[in-house]
Amino acid sequence: MPRETFKKRERITKRADFIRRHPDDTVVHTRAYRVIFKPSTLPYSRLGVVVTRKNGNAVFRNRVKRVLREAFRKNKARIQPPADVIVIRGKLSGVPTFHEAEESFLTAIHRYAATKNTKDTDTPA
RNA sequence: GGAGUGGAUCAGGUGAUCGCCGGCAGGAGCAACCUGUCGGAGGAAAGUCCGAACUCCAGAGGGCAGGGUGCUGGGUAACACCCAGUGGGGGUGACCCUAAGGAAAGUGCCACAGAAACCAUACCGCCAGGCGUUCAGCCGAGUUCUCGGUUGAGUGCCUGGUAAGGGUGAAAUGGUGAGGUAAGAGCUCACCGGUGGGCCGGGUGACCGGUUCAUCGGGCAAACCCCACCCGGAGCAAGACCAAAUAGGAGGGUUGCGUGGCCCGCGCAGAAUCCCUCGGGUAGGUCGCUUGAGGAAGCCGGUAACGGUUUUCCCCAGAUGGAUGAUUACCACCCUGAUGAAGGGAACAGAAUUCGGCUUAUGAUCCACUCCUUUU
């Protein structure tokens, strides 16, 4: 079983990686977040979190980022194929907990995998 | 029991599992990775309101402009901060607040109202005199109707005296009482109040107390200003170094730049293969970067702020799309509940070059004190 770590190379740090869009991107909406899966050439997935100042103060923004980072760390092995994942916090009030975030993250991964499978079955012919 | 004032302290704790950042050591060496070990948010880290250190501009030098501070004495690297006091104001009180120099250096403003808003004095009014006039009484002359004189009351104008009173206004030329006067007035007197000067005593000083003489016309300087003291500018995206990238594009120049308030001064470059500006390109890394006006404890000086000194004492975050987290167990606190079971809650808030302050946000506990009410 692979260890559930989260190294620096698994984080999206370039502004261009946040902004660039591609037709193959898969966008999944959950109640509080918008999750964008971008196909990656790297053999592992990466995570980037967007929380603007309009969501709350610095404590709140740090909380959102830490909770989402933890959900990614625990479940990154399920993202197949590997992708750059960008999570955008919507305008929803209330302090997030880890369990809520993980549930949203898992549903997003599930829908992402579903779209990939249908594409794989449709396109080969 | 209620209301309140001042001060101090803490900012849940201990494990388990999985993670993140940094230092050190090791894996032969840089990077990466692994192992071990140590450390890892705050009282406000916040607002960026002051003051400094540090870096660059020249080792920041002179003048002007501009800005800041503004009772006294201390503290400090420095401050607009702190401590101790003085004066003034608020509160029944504990206690709190205080940008608190100068208005006879000058300028300006004080809307509306009001006679008048600061400098001459003056409008209404009051009083005296003069000239008219109306009415009444008395006297004289005369033919009844009239004329003259005089007294009193009223009224108009002029001259003079006066500032007691006058709707106003935020503010009106010391207040009250008596004398005095034609009417009045600090004109005089008694008490009270203010201002200025002299002298005496206390205090380092702001100032306080007493006495005596003179005098009694506002306010605003967080209006311009004057006086005293202080301040050069920019800011770690400061600044230094390494590497990568494009093509030699456009404009200007004798003085240009540093210079980002102005002038002087200073420094650098200075006839082109030169300099400046714009445009274009690059957007990576290393250092600065955490040991410092540092902390703790003891002793000494000081009312205190604070300072001095001693120690084999301690090292206490340094990220760079930005770490300091997640899950879970038990205990502690608060609330609901019945004391149990159970459930819920736990504020304000996240380092970014570093310090000293201020201000703002905010949970809990403790100590001392004040006022009111009730009981004894």
Add this chain to the structure above:
RNA sequence: UGGGGGAUCGUCUAGUGGCAGGACGACGGGUUCUGGCCCCGUUAACCGAGGUUCGAAUCCUCGUCCCCCAG
């Protein structure tokens, strides 16, 4: 992180110590067969809290929010 600027009716704006004004809008009325244009009237604001002053949108202090700039 550092530096700079701003906040006035619903919107855009003027006002630098003394009544807060204008335009557009909204509402009501008039005009018209009806609507528009036009005319008349009404409504409606000084970001918040303290201080200076007789008096503050204006001067001072603190706070809240918004915008801009950077090597």
